[in-house]
Amino acid sequence: MPNLPESMELFRRASKVIPGGIYGHASPAAGLPGAFPYYAEKANGCRYWDVDGREYLDFMCGYGTISLGYGNPIVEEAASRQRKKGSVFNHPSAVMPELAEKLTELVDFADWAVFGKNGSDMTSWAIQVAREFTGRKKILKVQGAYHGVDPWCTPGSGGIIEEDVSHIHSFPWNDLDAIQTLIARHRGEIAGLILTPFHHPAFGDSQMPEKGFLPKVQKICNKEEILLILDDIRAGFRLAVGGSHTVFDFEPDLACYCKALGNGYNISATLGREHLRIAATKVFLTGSYWNDAVSMAASLACLGEIQASNLPAHLEKVGSLLINGLSRAASEYGFKMVFSGPPAMPFMRFQDETNFFKLQRFCALAANEGVFLHPHHNWFLSAAHDELAITQAIEAARRAFAKLSEEL
Amino acid sequence: MSQQSSEYSEILCHLHLFAVLPALDDLLKNVPEARRILGNRNFTISISVKNGPKAIFSIGEGRCLLNESRPHEAGVHFFFQSSNHFNRLLQGRPVLPGIEFKTWSPDSLITFLRLLNLLRKYLRPRELLSNDANFRDNHVRLLLGIAFFGLRQLAELEEVSQRRMLEVPSGLALFTIDGGDLAAWAQWNGHHVTAGKGIPDTQPDVKISFKNAEVAYLALSERLDPMASVGLQQIKAEGLLPLADGLSFIIERIPRYLSV
Structure with missing residues (x-):
């Protein structure tokens, strides 16, 4: 799993002077501690970089606050x-x-x-x-x-x-x-x-x-x-x-x-x-x-x-591409995914589980492959997500599904 | 809730009877001094509180087993006039309960009270504890048991906890301490909480693991920043986190009643 020394060091400092270290929806406890980065450095379009220099294709968009892409x-x-x-x-x-x-x-x-x-x-x-x-x-x-x-x-x-x-x-x-x-x-x-x-x-x-x-x-x-x-x-x-x-x-x-x-x-x-x-x-x-x-x-x-x-039409289009691509990639490894909500802001889970263990592991593996997908919250797309970004995300997710399949 | 309120006293009474006294079992299983006090005696003690709960404890062969009914079949029967009256016994304050012997055995009574004193010693506030690592491990073991049996009591009796649990998904939660044999589980079925010690037979829906007994102690006694500890991976949580959050919410309320 990823080596995130800068995130961890910042969090150690933070936990001494900030209750919880990071609070609210960005708290590590709400995500995948040790697998997701804790601090971001910069962002552009549909990508961001954490303080350890790792790049992520982002499907949370600042929990929805980015509609057109970072730095539009x-x-x-x-x-x-x-x-x-x-x-x-x-x-x-x-x-x-x-x-x-x-x-x-x-x-x-x-x-x-x-x-x-x-x-x-x-x-x-x-x-x-x-x-x-x-x-x-x-x-x-x-x-x-x-x-x-x-x-x-x-x-x-x-x-x-x-x-x-x-x-x-x-x-x-x-x-x-x-x-x-x-x-x-x-x-x-x-x-x-x-x-x-x-x-x-x-x-x-x-x-x-x-x-x-x-x-x-x-x-x-x-x-x-x-x-x-x-x-x-x-x-x-x-x-x-x-x-x-x-x-x-x-x-x-x-x-x-x-x-x-x-x-x-x-x-x-x-x-x-x-x-x-x-x-x-x-x-x-x-x-x-x-x-x-x-x-x-x-x-x-x-x-x-x-x-x-016409942002909504674009989000519907790229969201649908993402959903279809992830479904196909998952099925190649015998997984069946359930998507809910509109394609512009989908929520994904494995069809055969309700307790999130497999989904959490998949999202940790996906983060390690450079795609930020949240296991507990609906995702967001933006105007900056184009077909190339979606294709790259699906390829990275495919690698994550492959590793998950090996682990199970 | 005011410490003088009748609801507070009643909840504390249930915690004492169904969460603290059952810790005698862990005490007997893990503390040689407790087994020495018990020796080869074998007896039953029942406790009943007027207009309140009752329970019977079978003590012998290194165990203390709780039965929540049939209080009048015990060898020694304690009567308490109120929740407050019973709470005084567990708080180590002077109290004179009604006592009835089915068969005259003051030795059983004295043994029970000596075990109770030893339990209080192991549960005393951390600052007053021995620095002996074994003693501290047993302290955490007892606290973990009390927390999980107390969980059920609060979930059933405390309005705040009942309201919180309505929002919590059903499932089985497992709490463990890394590198140790301590484990406890709790199951919420949407209506009731059941809890026990050890590893459950079925796969849990959420797993919470503490890095060591010290972290577990600090977390159970609300002396640790839980969110920061998760980020620092002193506490690891996987699976159905809202279930763990709901159960932790209740466990963290127990020190409002029981100060250890």
């Missing part, structure tokens, strides 16, 4: 132009209304936009808007869905008190009856229902919405005067230029976006309908760096490029 020249140029003028001032820059105009032009149901820095900023703000608008307390969410790290939704347990989650109720994905049951139990008390366009839990298959599920959820919410909040943080602008709701034929009241927006520049947004404008003004929203003009300029350029290049 159009985005970098826009960011650089704004950086020369300045990033954070006493006031927002002209790019803020321009970005809001762009987003409301792209997303059909939206009449206004607000900005934050991360997904959690927006999902937490959105449920507050729902509570402000309806005067109700309760929020419905999907079991096992990730909406960020704030107390009402964090998957962690430290520091959470009962009251943080006492008005949060969960239902299984695709289960309309469970939604109806919760509504009957709490009729007149539910402010909002938040969900992702498809269910993408860690450590599990992604689940697409059953036909008509999301339009029916919208209908129920409209009838019960519950705000429908789309958490499109992960999938937004990857499945459709106008937002993922257009793929599944429904319209939310509020939608939260983040990962694809800035191609590495930190920005998030919530978009909403006209009738929520006043409620939105009443929920205080700010942050030290939230008016950062560089990220907004980068986002504006990024969205322009997503639209001009």
Whole structure:
């Protein structure tokens, strides 16, 4: 397995001065300790290099924050132009209304936009808007869905008190009856229902919405005067230029976006309908760096490029090539793979296992062959992944499958 | 949870009865002094707490085996008026339980209390422990057993743990210490946790291995940064990690009740 002395040494230093060494989704504990690098040095296009100088074809794209490829020249140029003028001032820059105009032009149901820095900023703000608008307390969410790290939704347990989650109720994905049951139990008390366009839990298959599920959820919410909040943080602008709701034929009241927006520049947004404008003004929203003009300029350029290049179509194409190629390579060694979720952000597992041992070993071998595939999380593709990169990835994966086959 | 609350006392009582007292078995198996105290005696002790749990322990032939029912068939029967009353016994505080002898055998009673004192000695806080490596190994062995039997109690009784387990996938977890014979397993079937010591008969869904007994001790007693330790590979985790996370969440709560 790889020799990662620089990663390990940095981590040893880090573990003395940072709780956990590295925390959150990038923690070694969430990946493959000793097989995946811990620290990155640089990146370009669809490749990155770790601090030990090893090169990886990347299928995580900074956990989705890279939509066009690392160092995309159009985005970098826009960011650089704004950086020369300045990033954070006493006031927002002209790019803020321009970005809001762009987003409301792209997303059909939206009449206004607000900005934050991360997904959690927006999902937490959105449920507050729902509570402000309806005067109700309760929020419905999907079991096992990730909406960020704030107390009402964090998957962690430290520091959470009962009251943080006492008005949060969960239902299984695709289960309309469970939604109806919760509504009957709490009729007149539910402010909002938040969900992702498809269910993408860690450590599990992604689940697409059953036909008509999301339009029916919208209908129920409209009838019960519950705000429908789309958490499109992960999938937004990857499945459709106008937002993922257009793929599944429904319209939310509020939608939260983040990962694809800035191609590495930190920005998030919530978009909403006209009738929520006043409620939105009443929920205080700010942050030290939230008016950062560089990220907004980068986002504006990024969205322009997503639209001009029809990014979702490209991701669908290269994602399908990857899935088909990996399936074929696996079958040459007697393995059968299961892919779930849209090709733009697939989740892969071995058909005959549920406990991840084989998948973890395969991903460790693939990393050693120079392809970064995550065993526990859906993958991401970007505009920088071309047919050559996919072919190289499949060849490397084939070598990993061959070694795995020898080991078993 | 307040240490004075009745829920706290009740959970602590279950931990004492079903996780700490069963550690007498490991004590007898691994500590010669315990076997000397027991000698060739063979007896049963039952413990019942008013409006609470009851159990019977068969002690003899170098073992202490727990049976969770039939408390009145024991040779010696302890009655406690409340969870707090029973907890005092395990905490080494003065306590006077009701005692009933089926057959008059004060020798059994004295042996049991001497074994209990020895167990407390091996479980005392780390700072007060002997530096003898064998003593420390046995300390970890006892802690591991208590952690796994305690896991089941918290999973069944503590609301926070119950809520956490609802999100945890079913499966079998194996915890081992590299280069040693210590191993414990826990199985979650979506409703109940079962646990035991040693290597299970079926393949685990997740394997957690500690680099050595010291790392295991520090991890079990929440004196180690677990995330950093995984990154440094002092703790290795493979397989269905959410299962290990859920079980570890509960194990890490045990020191909130039992301070060792």
